[in-house]
Amino acid sequence: MNTTPDEATLALWLDDELAGADHASVEAWALTRPEQLAAREGVRRWRATIASAIPASEEPSYPDFFNSRVLQAIREPAPAATPQARSFSWKSWLMPMAACAGMALTFWAGTKATTTPEYDVAGAPKAIPVEPVVYTPENGVDAEWFASKEASATVIVLNGVAAIPDATDFSETVYLPANREIDSTAGIELEPVTEPGQ
Amino acid sequence: MNKPIDETSKVAQEPVGSVDPEAIMNDPDDDLRLVALAQKGDTRAYDELVTRHRGRIFAMIRNMIHQEADAWDLSQEVFIKAWRALLKFEAKAKFSTWLYRIAHNTVYDWARKRRIESAGEFNDEIFERERIDSASFTTPSGGESPDATMANGELRLKIQIALGKLSPDHREVVILKDVQGLSYKEIAEAMSSSLGTVMSRLFYARQKLQALLKDEYDSR
Numbered sequence: 001m002n003t004t005p006d007e008a009t010l011a012l013w014l015d016d017e018l019a020g021a022d023h024a025s026v027e028a029w030a031l032t033r034p035e036q037l038a039a040r041e042g043v044r045r046w047r048a049t050i051a052s053a054i055p056a057s058e059e060p061s062y063p064d065f066f067n068s069r070v071l072q073a074i075r076e077p078a079p080a081a082t083p084q085a086r087s088f089s090w091k092s093w094l095m096p097m098a099a100c101a102g103m104a105l106t107f108w109a110g111t112k113a114t115t116t117p118e119y120d121v122a123g124a125p126k127a128i129p130v131e132p133v134v135y136t137p138e139n140g141v142d143a144e145w146f147a148s149k150e151a152s153a154t155v156i157v158l159n160g161v162a163a164i165p166d167a168t169d170f171s172e173t174v175y176l177p178a179n180r181e182i183d184s185t186a187g188i189e190l191e192p193v194t195e196p197g198q
Numbered sequence: 199m200n201k202p203i204d205e206t207s208k209v210a211q212e213p214v215g216s217v218d219p220e221a222i223m224n225d226p227d228d229d230l231r232l233v234a235l236a237q238k239g240d241t242r243a244y245d246e247l248v249t250r251h252r253g254r255i256f257a258m259i260r261n262m263i264h265q266e267a268d269a270w271d272l273s274q275e276v277f278i279k280a281w282r283a284l285l286k287f288e289a290k291a292k293f294s295t296w297l298y299r300i301a302h303n304t305v306y307d308w309a310r311k312r313r314i315e316s317a318g319e320f321n322d323e324i325f326e327r328e329r330i331d332s333a334s335f336t337t338p339s340g341g342e343s344p345d346a347t348m349a350n351g352e353l354r355l356k357i358q359i360a361l362g363k364l365s366p367d368h369r370e371v372v373i374l375k376d377v378q379g380l381s382y383k384e385i386a387e388a389m390s391s392s393l394g395t396v397m398s399r400l401f402y403a404r405q406k407l408q409a410l411l412k413d414e415y416d417s418r
Contacts, residue, residue, distance in 0.1 A: 011382070059253050060252060069274055075241070
């Protein structure tokens with residue numbers, strides 16, 4: 001038989017996956033077609049190149065530990081296949097209601113409270129003993145903590161911190177949005193630039 | 199409880215094990231005998247199966263994602279998933295092909311999760327060549343001269359970089375065919391694709407790889 005094989009059969013022949021009568025048939029057809037024989041040689045050479053460079057099997061690191069982890073996992077109970085039916089309980093409706101009631105009560109109490117600020121110079125912030133001690137990671141640096149309830153402020157003063165050099169690049173320590181995100185022209189369709197005379 | 203759990207059926211109402219005894223007799227790899235034992239809850243038999251197949255599954259996943267630590271974890275996941283689905287395995291395909299299919303799904307699930315978690319920021323890096331640990335590819339595999347080892351290590355690195363430039367589907371089909379040595383039919387089963395799709399992907403993937411490795415390939 002010397003009929004032209006279909007593409008799938010030819011692909012199988014090129015990769016040496018044909019056997020028996022199918023193989024004999026395509027072999028007979030290919031005998032007079034050196035380009036097909038060359039193509040098959042090319043595929044064989046390619047497979048040999050890949051196989052010589054990349055191993056089909058590689059032991060994972062710590063193979064015994066690998067097995068023991070698998071065995072440990074399969075001895076544990078498997079997760080439930082289907083989620084359990086959702087049950088309605090008093091919690092499902094009482095808890096949101098209680099939360100709403102709490103928020104309403106807080107809001108009402110806020111409207112009733114007197115909020116007249118009283119700033120008394122005599123009662124300016126005073127140093128208070130720091131307990132527990134404020135931790136400073138650098139030797140020679142002391143921390144003092146000033147707090148004022150009236151001013152609703154807390155100030156921590158660090159004594160002994162070295163001056164920060166002007167060359168310090170803070171951009172590496174902060175998040176800067178990508179150019180596209182801060183591009184004020186985003187969303188504006190730009191007209192293509194055309195050369196004069198075009 | 200050691201028995202594998204069939205999540206889709208009521209275990210208590212079905213016979214344990216679904217491998218045909220005749221298939222066990224005709225299995226040249228002797229995997230199916232171990233599978234039948236494992237289906238009855240024999241964890242030692244399953245341990246033997248893990249030992250037999252972990253190298254190929256790990257190599258396949260590592261070649262796909264180029265990260266050893268993640269490949270290690272994902273390979274474990276493959277064997278844990280396989281155990282949990284073991285009662286579904288009916289030996290219609292080779293056990294190794296079935297494992298490759300689970301590995302395929304595991305890798306793609308992992309990549310999908312990574313995309314979601316990173317909100318698309320690192321899409322291109324999930325399978326990227328920059329993650330290739332070049333030092334690991336020059337590790338001697340034994341049985342060859344130092345020159346050959348170095349040459350193969352360099353070639354491997356070049357092939358891995360070229361593989362990294364392929365799409366995941368094209369890369370996988372090359373790995374399964376040219377590295378793992380699966381047949382077209384087995385690859386179609388592992389990737390849940392048609393035979394024609396596999397043939398087409400392999401054709402274009404090889405063409406692109408050969409173009410990327412032209413100098414290396416022509417010199418051999």
